[in-house]
Amino acid sequence: MFGSNTQKGKKLTPFRRKEARAFYLTISPWLIGFVLLTVGPMLYSLYISFTRYDLLSPPEWAGLYNYLEKMPNDARFWQSLKVTAIYTAAYVPLEMIGGLMLALLVRERVRGIKVFRTIFYLPTVLAGVAFAVVWLLLLNPRGGLVNLGLKAVGINGPRWLLDPDWALFSLLLMSFWGWGRAMVIYLAGLQSIPGEIYEAAAIDGASRWDSFWRITIPMLSSTIFFNLILSVIGTFQTFTNAFVATDGGPLDATLFFVLYLYKQGFDLRNMGYASALAWVLFVIILVFTLLIFRSQEFWVFYAGEKTDE
């Protein structure tokens, strides 16, 4: 941990101990904040998840009731898992591919390209609520720009956020503005690929297609990995768009997991159950993250690491 000088099992020398002290002192502001503001509340919420608690009276112990009885029998719980799973399964690949496409486009050395980079990234910086309200207006079935535009070309647009069959898809459409985040990271990754490799490949007669699949993608794999993790963790926790634009409706078609958790905790004041839901989500995301980490060795290539050849 303190560099390659320490060996397992050996006692730390006074110098090492001093170094250790300095280390902890340096990170202490962060560490204290982390313990008090993150780990502490997490453990408290774990405790609460084993109780029934409505904020006004003290929590009463309920054991595994929330996990074993309430959750499996709760239809809305399963619905919210389904909604979140479908949305994540759709959004993550689209963001990965879409972000990469945008990054490839803005990588071109064209005049004014920096303006486009800014434009594509801008939605990520906007406040989520304002963003969602704007989309609410755009997707208004009768007066919104989207349906008016479709009407102009003769199509009667669907009722978007008010139609149980279209609502999730509408949210998906809305979220494409978020590709900017992935784009910027891919751009950084692309720019770190040395140009010489492409030249060498071109000399060897590689086509554009080949050089994309055999050079760009493998060199980018660590960036792809990073984006994948961030995307999965973030998308499982989608909340703002659903809360503002549809509030889980219509008819629970967009009842995302975190939104359902929020409703249980703050609308119905079932804090215990909401905490249990939060921990279930934590475990689900943890499992996916670990799986992706494990899969690293099969497809992620870090430039400079030793290979078996």
Added chain:
Amino acid sequence: MKKKNLFIGIGALVLASLAISACQPAATATGFETDVVVLRAGTGDSGEGLNPHQSIIADFEDQNENVLVQLEAIAGRDYYTRILTQIAADRAPDVMNIGDDAVPSFVEKGAFVPIDACLADLEFDSSVYLPGLLEPGTVDGELYFLPKDYSTLAVYYNKALFDAAGVDYPQDGWTWDDLLETAQALTEDTDGDGQNDIWGIQLPANWTTGFEYWVAAAGGSLISEDGTSYVGYMDSDATIRAAQFYADLYNEYQVAPPPADFSAFGGGNSEFDNGQAAMRIFGRWPQAGMLDNPNIDLGVVGTPSDAVEANILFWGGFGISSTTDNLAEACNFLSYYAGPEAAQTWKDWALPAVTSVAEMPEVADDPLNSVWIDELDDLKPRAYTFTPYWNESADPALRTALETILLEPDADVAAVMGQAAQDAQSALDELLAE
């Protein structure tokens, strides 16, 4: 070595300064040298609805120079949730405005304090109110809330659209069949694109409270009189008839514009305000705005009857929260906020609760207001009066049921209401068992 010490020293200094800044108590406004008392007033009104609040508060502050009142407005359903969270955190506003349907559950949770005593100290005369209007604010014989205003339901209609279509204005004593006929005569597709441009009546979509009128007019009730059973009531024949008629207005006869949104952030339907719907059933609150609206030549008529003539009462009141630190000052403000002087301002927003203001010629002789007041003769009890758990157990189930029958034209209304009754019942049983 010296560098390391310096480094550690700086780190310790950073730590210390963080600790000190975190430990400082939150600055309170009353920590000032002058004895200014700051009261916080909470309300669920929004937009234009805040204007009367603000003007009354300004008047109060002029008359009481050592008191400042901060208005905290939170629109939508989140308002009640927010109050409870604030009560739990011991930081609720001193004076809060809530609707009558929330009174039993809030009082049961200990969120408000009885005000008989502090009002007596102020020599406040509670007989200034119209008879019966202190009742919604009284629980188990103790007064918790002073009335702000009240309203019934009625049907607004736009004379301009009626004249253009050559349809007679609706008359008091009309029935659901008359309503359907009138609405059908008025609904038309003026530009032939297959979508209606003028609608017969704008309905309030999934508004559960408004739906109680339809059930009452069909002769039904959503809950048993002892407040323990939804099954047999929420799925009774009368209720199903009401729900079916309501849904048919949207889907079968298509005389009502589809719901604009179910979101708290959207604006709701706007067809009536835009002169695209001939009628609208709602409470008194938007009337002032409609009178100023050039698209509307306003008329008001009582609600149509089915099995019986029915209407429901909406009532808003002010109470003092149990977390207040300034009971006397809050009580003083309360007596002003809900008192005769402020009623002059409230009367433009809904019907005034204070007798002297209600009897003023401009209120009593106003042809529109008399319609609202006459509807008081047909009042049926609201569902919340039968159980303090209405909001938690039945409201979500009923809202889901309404959304289902509105959004799914093929839905079996009887089955949907049956499901709602079951869901509400199990929620209620769980709450009663605690």
